[in-house]
Amino acid sequence: MLDPTRTEPIYIQMAQWLEDEILSGRLQEEDKLYSQNQLAELFQVNPATAGKALTYLMDNGIAYSKRGRGTFVQQGALKELRRERSGTMLDTLLEQLVEQAKLLELSKEDVIERFERQFDGRGERDD
Helix, strand or coil: CCCCCCCCCHHHHHHHHHHHHHHHCCCCCCCECCCHHHHHHHHCCCHHHHHHHHHHHHHCCCEEEECCCEEEECCCHHHHHHHHHHHHHHHHHHHHHHHHHHHCCCCHHHHHHHHHHHHCCCCCCCC
16 A cells, blocks of 8 residues: 655655545545554554654644544545545646656557546457
8 A cells, every 4th residue: 555666755645545545435524534553553654654644634624633532534525635636636647647658659549548448447458
């Protein structure tokens, strides 16, 4: 789940994983998030690193803390994550895709065809 070769710090990768859980519907608004110790065990990291991931989510309005009860998914978190990711993250992924397609000398049409196949769940080419 964590990739030490990525440029993002481990706690950011952990926070992004939790955001993915929200986006996928596995975590709903007002659901309790994993505790700091549960996250540390799950990811095999120091509890302080796990705590930074939770703090990051709270600082960005995705989670909130109830004193003595834990950390919970904020109301509106799903909408906020969709808004944010449809902008910055999608743009970044598309830039990388276009860069790689150009390096591989793929046509725009070929990329669009492959995208549509993946988007429709048809996977690999038939030829």
